[in-house]
Amino acid sequence: MRNPAHPHTLRPSSGTRTRTAPPAFPGDWPTANPRYRAYLLYGFAGLFFILAAGVMVRALWALGSGPGAWETFLETLGHPLYIAFHVGSFALIVWFGWRTFFQMFVKTQPPMIGPFPRPPVAVFPPVLAAAWLGASALLIAVLSGAIL
Amino acid sequence: MSSEVKKTFVVTRFDPDRDEEPRTDRYEVPVQPDWKVLDALNYIKDEIDSTLAHRWSCRMAVCGSCGMQVDGKPKLTCKDSLANYGDTVTVEPLANFPVVRDLVVEFEGFMEKFKSVKPWIIRAKERAVEEGTHRQSPAELEAFKQFSMCINCMLCYSACPAVSNEPEFAGPAAIALGHRYNLDSRDEGDSERLAAMRDEGFVYACSYANECSEVCPKNVDPAAAVNQSKLLATMDWMKGLVLPRGGK
Amino acid sequence: MVDVHKHDIIIVGGGAAGLRAAIAAVEADPQVSVALVSKVYPMRSHTVSAEGGAAAVARPDDSLEMHGYDTVKGSDFLGDQDVIEYFVEEAPKELTRLEHWGCPWSRNDDGSVATRAFGGMTTKRTWYASDKVGFHMLHSLFQHSMQFDRIVRYDERFVTQLLIEDDGIKGVSALDVRTGNIEVFQARAVILATGGGGKIFPFTTNGNIKTGDGMALAYRNGVPLKDMEFVQYHPTGLPGTGILITEATRGEGGHLINSEGERFLVAYDYGVGNKAELGPRDMISRAIIQEIEAGRGLPGTYGEYVHLDLRHLGEDKIMKRLPFVRELATTYVGVDPVTTPIPIRPVVHYMMGGVDTDIDGLTRVGGLFAAGETACVSLNGANRLGSNSLTECLVFGARAGQRAVALSKETSDGNDVALRKRGFEEQERIDTLRGKKKGGEKLSHVRREMTTSMERGCGVYRTQDTMDATVQEIAQLKGRFADIALQDDSRVFNTEIIAALELGNMLDVAEAVANSAAYRKESRGAHTRRDHPTRDDQNYLHHTLVHFDPAGPRIDTSQVRLGHWEPEERKY
Numbered sequence: 015m016r017n018p019a020h021p022h023t024l025r026p027s028s029g030t031r032t033r034t035a036p037p038a039f040p041g042d043w044p045t046a047n048p049r050y051r052a053y054l055l056y057g058f059a060g061l062f063f064i065l066a067a068g069v070m071v072r073a074l075w076a077l078g079s080g081p082g083a084w085e086t087f088l089e090t091l092g093h094p095l096y097i098a099f100h101v102g103s104f105a106l107i108v109w110f111g112w113r114t115f116f117q118m119f120v121k122t123q124p125p126m127i128g129p130f131p132r133p134p135v136a137v138f139p140p141v142l143a144a145a146w147l148g149a150s151a152l153l154i155a156v157l158s159g160a161i162l
Numbered sequence: 163m164s165s166e167v168k169k170t171f172v173v174t175r176f177d178p179d180r181d182e183e184p185r186t187d188r189y190e191v192p193v194q195p196d197w198k199v200l201d202a203l204n205y206i207k208d209e210i211d212s213t214l215a216h217r218w219s220c221r222m223a224v225c226g227s228c229g230m231q232v233d234g235k236p237k238l239t240c241k242d243s244l245a246n247y248g249d250t251v252t253v254e255p256l257a258n259f260p261v262v263r264d265l266v267v268e269f270e271g272f273m274e275k276f277k278s279v280k281p282w283i284i285r286a287k288e289r290a291v292e293e294g295t296h297r298q299s300p301a302e303l304e305a306f307k308q309f310s311m312c313i314n315c316m317l318c319y320s321a322c323p324a325v326s327n328e329p330e331f332a333g334p335a336a337i338a339l340g341h342r343y344n345l346d347s348r349d350e351g352d353s354e355r356l357a358a359m360r361d362e363g364f365v366y367a368c369s370y371a372n373e374c375s376e377v378c379p380k381n382v383d384p385a386a387a388v389n390q391s392k393l394l395a396t397m398d399w400m401k402g403l404v405l406p407r408g409g410k
Numbered sequence: 411m412v413d414v415h416k417h418d419i420i421i422v423g424g425g426a427a428g429l430r431a432a433i434a435a436v437e438a439d440p441q442v443s444v445a446l447v448s449k450v451y452p453m454r455s456h457t458v459s460a461e462g463g464a465a466a467v468a469r470p471d472d473s474l475e476m477h478g479y480d481t482v483k484g485s486d487f488l489g490d491q492d493v494i495e496y497f498v499e500e501a502p503k504e505l506t507r508l509e510h511w512g513c514p515w516s517r518n519d520d521g522s523v524a525t526r527a528f529g530g531m532t533t534k535r536t537w538y539a540s541d542k543v544g545f546h547m548l549h550s551l552f553q554h555s556m557q558f559d560r561i562v563r564y565d566e567r568f569v570t571q572l573l574i575e576d577d578g579i580k581g582v583s584a585l586d587v588r589t590g591n592i593e594v595f596q597a598r599a600v601i602l603a604t605g606g607g608g609k610i611f612p613f614t615t616n617g618n619i620k621t622g623d624g625m626a627l628a629y630r631n632g633v634p635l636k637d638m639e640f641v642q643y644h645p646t647g648l649p650g651t652g653i654l655i656t657e658a659t660r661g662e663g664g665h666l667i668n669s670e671g672e673r674f675l676v677a678y679d680y681g682v683g684n685k686a687e688l689g690p691r692d693m694i695s696r697a698i699i700q701e702i703e704a705g706r707g708l709p710g711t712y713g714e715y716v717h718l719d720l721r722h723l724g725e726d727k728i729m730k731r732l733p734f735v736r737e738l739a740t741t742y743v744g745v746d747p748v749t750t751p752i753p754i755r756p757v758v759h760y761m762m763g764g765v766d767t768d769i770d771g772l773t774r775v776g777g778l779f780a781a782g783e784t785a786c787v788s789l790n791g792a793n794r795l796g797s798n799s800l801t802e803c804l805v806f807g808a809r810a811g812q813r814a815v816a817l818s819k820e821t822s823d824g825n826d827v828a829l830r831k832r833g834f835e836e837q838e839r840i841d842t843l844r845g846k847k848k849g850g851e852k853l854s855h856v857r858r859e860m861t862t863s864m865e866r867g868c869g870v871y872r873t874q875d876t877m878d879a880t881v882q883e884i885a886q887l888k889g890r891f892a893d894i895a896l897q898d899d900s901r902v903f904n905t906e907i908i909a910a911l912e913l914g915n916m917l918d919v920a921e922a923v924a925n926s927a928a929y930r931k932e933s934r935g936a937h938t939r940r941d942h943p944t945r946d947d948q949n950y951l952h953h954t955l956v957h958f959d960p961a962g963p964r965i966d967t968s969q970v971r972l973g974h975w976e977p978e979e980r981k982y
Contacts (some may be wrong), residue, residue, distance in 0.1 A: 024258060121390075212898060319441065
């Protein structure tokens with residue numbers, strides 16, 4: 015089974031010199047390998063983040079509409095669907111961050127980062143992990159009221 | 163030899179003079195334990211059906227001619243051992259390419275993309291032979307060497323989801339080659355190349371599936387080249403905004 | 411309808427020699443129009459498979475004199491010394507040019523180009539890019555060539571005929587593999603750069619495309635082939651596939667080991683003396699065969715072999731200098747050289763002989779040049795030194811390109827009508843052959859019998875009887891070839907008809923090799939006879955020329971151009 019690709023895929027600008035069969039890709043895409051599934055989920059995560067952003071807009075709106083509206087909004091957050099949504103979003107953003115920074119980020123670094131040559135690949139994971147832990151600790155400290 | 167086993171090969175056939183669209187033929191081949199997929203295709207060609215068309219030459223994984231889809235995955239067939247497969251093996255032309263005949267794909271579209279990255283040393287002033295070779299430290303060589311290892315086998319184009327959807331995307335191998343010259347200490351053409359790379363879709367169509375690097379038989383890591391090029395092309399553009407004469 | 415393409419120069423073949431010739435031509439005259447006609451996309455050319463390096467004097471402890479002497483001695487004094495002197499002088503310039511064009515040569519710590527030791531070379535003068543030198547050279551040349559709009563590529567065109575008029579060559583006809591149509595290419599100079607014909611042997615490092623096409627084209631058109639009996643066996647090929655394991659393995663310090671675990675080049679006298687593994691290829695190939703015949707080989711599925719041991723080099727050095735060797739050994743024989751010795755045996759690698767040319771690459775047909783392995787400009791004589799051939803492609807490719815430009819200005823175009831007519835005739839011939847179902851012979855079987863016969867008659871060791879038998883067998887196979895059946899009648903990408911045309915070429919080349927070998931009753935370089943074990947300068951210090959004749963080949967000779975270096979016993 016083959017799925018059609020875009021009909022102009024890898025077509026010479028002056029057309030083909032003999033009749034060709036159109037470009038295709040395997041019919042079992044994207045289930046063929048786990049990497050494709052991860053790639054699709056990574057793209058799909060964007061939708062989740064839009065929804066999460068929608069919740070934030072709603073929170074701001076409630077905040078601007080007075081204490082009653084804010085209380086009502088906080089109550090709705092206790093709904094099992096909301097909780098499930100937030101647990102899911104949290105899991106997804108953790109995975110998204112891990113994939114972005116620990117899997118993809120390293121390779122995308124240019125040969126010179128500012129005035130410094132790119133450090134060896136092995137340097138990245140510990141530095142990234144430290145940055146992540148530091149940022150998380152800061153966030154928790156702020157949210158818990160320990161600082162600011 | 164006694165240790166031979168039989169495998170069935172399901173091979174894509176397409177003759178534009180006869181076939182409306184690709185079809186398949188099945189061949190039963192006595193396979194030796196040390197055979198690669200290409201050995202079986204050559205057996206079919208020599209002993210069973212001499213009308214089968216496929217490209218191959220060096221059979222040592224360096225000329226880049228014999229890329230095909232084997233059981234749905236892009237493979238260099240001279241390097242891909244038959245021991246990795248079951249009793250039935252599907253061999254198709256590379257995905258994402260127009261098919262010329264049987265297992266032969268249209269290569270001209272790629273050749274245009276290849277040339278569009280200006281894959282040659284660009285210098286303001288050419289160095290004379292009498293001046294001798296450039297000095298290039300082992301570290302400067304290391305900076306681009308990996309991206310110079312591409313054999314143009316096209317497996318990356320077959321694996322790439324962006325290639326199949328965005329015809330203006332230059333694709334992994336071509337961009338890796340342009341990047342190779344951008345990183346070469348002897349070259350001065352990077353802003354010229356990066357300007358070309360800012361064309362619509364040229365590098366930015368990449369959505370970083372990373373499949374090109376997964377299937378590359380030479381560990382070129384084109385995904386790294388493409389994504390570094392995105393960044394360099396963008397930074398070069400911003401530099402042009404801030405310093406209109408490119409900072410010169 | 412036959413398409414006609416008009417250019418000033420046609421180059422047939424897109425490997426190192428062809429590409430260098432094309433670049434040299436447009437450098438010599440930016441207005442010149444060059445057609446680069448190749449049966450494959452240029453990056454598929456077999457230059458890509460060369461591994462170890464390219465030779466040129468680079469170090470202060472080296473000299474042109476030393477490179478020259480090494481080459482003359484390596485050639486067993488059959489190389490033309492004016493050619494060799496020109497070669498060693500141009501070699502550093504050519505490799506420097508390639509450096510300017512982006513070739514990623516490996517470097518010393520100070521940023522200068524690194525060199526390594528190679529067989530038969532007195533000092534380190536082999537430039538390298540780890541162990542993929544041919545690959546990097548080919549891709550650098552090809553990519554550099556793409557900036558010249560005056561080089562027009564015609565990829566996947568198979569040249570079927572040279573179009574020669576009274577005053578010289580006026581073009582070629584080529585089969586467009588893609589469409590099945592014959593095209594006529596018109597020009598005033600043609601350079602053949604189609605490589606060698608290792609595929610006339612069953613066990614070879616050569617890729618599928620190495621079918622001696624240019625040699626056969628010239629041979630059938632009145633140009634003799636020179637020194638064709640000298641076929642180089644590379645000492646280290648993988649059993650079964652024949653995949654090349656580079657001589658750089660020995661240059662970097664690898665050892666050859668027999669079944670007793672001995673370094674036999676040191677333990678026994680094979681004439682290589684202290685050089686041991688750094689001896690020249692002909693001598694080491696013979697040593698391996700003798701070890702096997704003495705019962706000190708190891709048994710394997712594809713015949714007996716010996717070991718190439720790299721373990722003592724260590725993983726770091728192997729990964730830095732010989733990563734491709736590790737990849738090849740792991741992929742094709744399942745052996746990691748870091749921990750296990752590699753099984754190897756001598757394998758057909760290179761043809762010292764080729765189209766007879768002068769120092770410009772010009773043949774005796776006006777306007778027809780040859781360069782690279784296709785040609786025999788007489789650099790390599792009876793045995794080529796490893797790493798001289800990549801440089802040869804550059805030096806003599808460039809010279810042929812420059813001379814072709816000059817010559818194209820002095821000659822006139824061919825007759826349009828007559829050339830077009832020749833194109834029609836070729837189209838008719840191809841159309842008749844394509845899908846010619848009548849015939850009792852199978853192409854692949856005739857090809858296999860040819861290769862088997864060549865190995866039997868023209869292997870490392872030769873005798874009059876076996877060579878004569880091969881001469882007979884090749885003549886018979888040519889008869890049977892006329893009766894092959896072809897199944898594929900499609901026009902588009904018909905690889906069967908290409909294979910048939912290639913087999914026709916290979917049979918002509920095989921004929922030339924076998925007849926030249928049977929003629930030379932001495933042992934010199936790669937031509938080693940059990941029945942005439944010594945060199946005979948009295949009677950055979952000359953080139954062998956073989957002329958095509960439908961009735962059977964005719965042998966002739968020409969003088970070796972000696973000079974600076976007198977022939978002496980060849981001992982290392």
